[in-house]
Amino acid sequence: MIRLEGLEKIYGGGRGGVTHHALKGIDLSIDKGEIFGIIGRSGAGKSTLIRTINRLEDVTGGRVFVDGVDIATLSNAELTIFRRSVGMVFQHFNLLSSRTVYGNVALPLELAKVPKDEIAKRVQPMLELVGLTDKSDRYPSELSGGQKQRVGIARALVAEPKVLLCDEVTSALDPETTQQILDLLRDINRRMSLTMVVITHEMSVVRDLCDRVAVIDDGLIVESGNVFDVFVKPAHPTTQALIANEIEASLPKSLRRIIHDGPGGPGENPVVKIVFTGPNAYDPIISQLSRTAGIDFNILAGQVDYIQNRPFGILFVEAKGGIDEAEKAIAFVQSRNLKAEVIGYVDPDSVPAG
Secondary structure, eight states, rough: EEEEEEEEEEEEOSSOEEEEEEEEEEEEEEEETTTEEEEOOOOSSSSHHHHHHSSSSSOSSEEEETEEEEEGGGHEEEEEEEHTTTTETTOOOOOOSOOOEEEEEEEHHHHHHHHHHHHHHHHHHHHHHHOGGTTTTOOOOGSSSHHHHHHHHHHHHOOOOOOOEETTTTSSHHHHHHHHHHHHHHHHHHHOOOEEEHHHHHHHHHHHHHHHHEEETTTTTEEEHHHHHHHHHOOOOHHHHHHHHHHHTTTHHHHTTTTTTTSSSSSSSEEEEEEEEETTTTOOHHHHHHHHHOOOEEEEEEEEEEETTTTEEEEEEEEEOOOOHHHHHHHHHHHHTTTEEEEEEGGGGGGGOO
16 A cells, blocks of 8 residues: 655755755555555654645655655646545544534535535534534533544544544643553554554554554654564664653553662662563463472562453562572573563662562
8 A cells, every 4th residue: 555665854954054854765665455554763853754645745856656646756646636536544533613613524525626515424424433422512622632532533534534643642631541442443444444653652542543653763664564573573773762651651650660770789689671472472481480499479560451452461579588599590481482681770679568
C-alpha cells in the first residue's frame, strides 16, 4: 500500500546556509490493512516522515508510492483528490470551535462539495462508529479530550480513505482515555481493513496497537520488524533505551526511589530483572531457583502483558546473599532461555513491607 524509497528531506540552505537533514535515505514498505508504528524521540524525524506520505512535505530526494502511485507526479488537482484518500488525525485535535461535532465531521465533505443529503448519510455512521451519536450538536468546548479525538478520527474517516495517518494521537490524553482510543483504532482497522501509520514516542502505544514497527533516530530507520520481535529482542541502542523506559515504568515508584546503581554497599542486595517471553512467560522460575539452585529471593514487583497475543512478563527480585548469588541466579535463568540482569542494589531494610 505504501512504499518509501530512499527518502531524503533537507531543510534550510538559504542565505544563512544552515541546513537540517531531517530524513536520510528512508526505505519502508507498509502492507495494505496493517497498523504500522513509527517510533522515535522528539526531533528524530518521525513527524516529517508521516507528512511526506500525504505530501504535506515535499521530499528533497527519493520517492513515495501510495497504492502504486508516485505522489510526486500528481498535479495540484490530482493531489487534492489523492489527499481525500489519506485521512490524518492530529495530537491536538484541530477542531473548529465554531462548529458542532456534526459540523466538524462534515467539513471535509462540504469542502469536496458533496450534496447535503449524502453528507448526512456518511456523517451519522461515522459518529456511531466512534461512539458520539449523542454528541452531534455539542461544540468542542463541551467535550473531553478523548471525545475531541474521537471527533478527529470520525472527520478523518468520513471521506472513506484508504490510509489513516495518526500523528501522536494519544499524547494529550490520560492513560485510561489513551487505551480507549487505541481500542477504537484497532476496531476501526478490523472493520474497515484500513491501512494505518501511527507516529508515537511511546512504546506502550506500539505494544498495544501496532502490527509492525520502525524505529527512527536522527533521520534514519535504525530497526524495524514485527512488534513482538522488536520488543523482546531489541538490537539497536535507541530501541533498547525506548523499551527500557517502558519496562522501568512498570516498577512501582516506591521501589524506584530506593534502587540505586552499584556496586552495592555493605549489607545491600542486587535487584535482578527477569524477562519472560513466549511459552516461558509462565515458568515458575522463582520456585525453581529456590528448589533447584538453592537461591533465596524476595519478589519486589512483576507483571505479564500480551504483545500480539503472546505473553511478555517482567519480574523484579531482590537476590539475598549478594552479587555472587545474583550471578548464579542469572546463569540459571539464562540456561532456561530467559533474560536476566542486575539493574541496581537495594538496602533490605528500605524495601516496603508486602
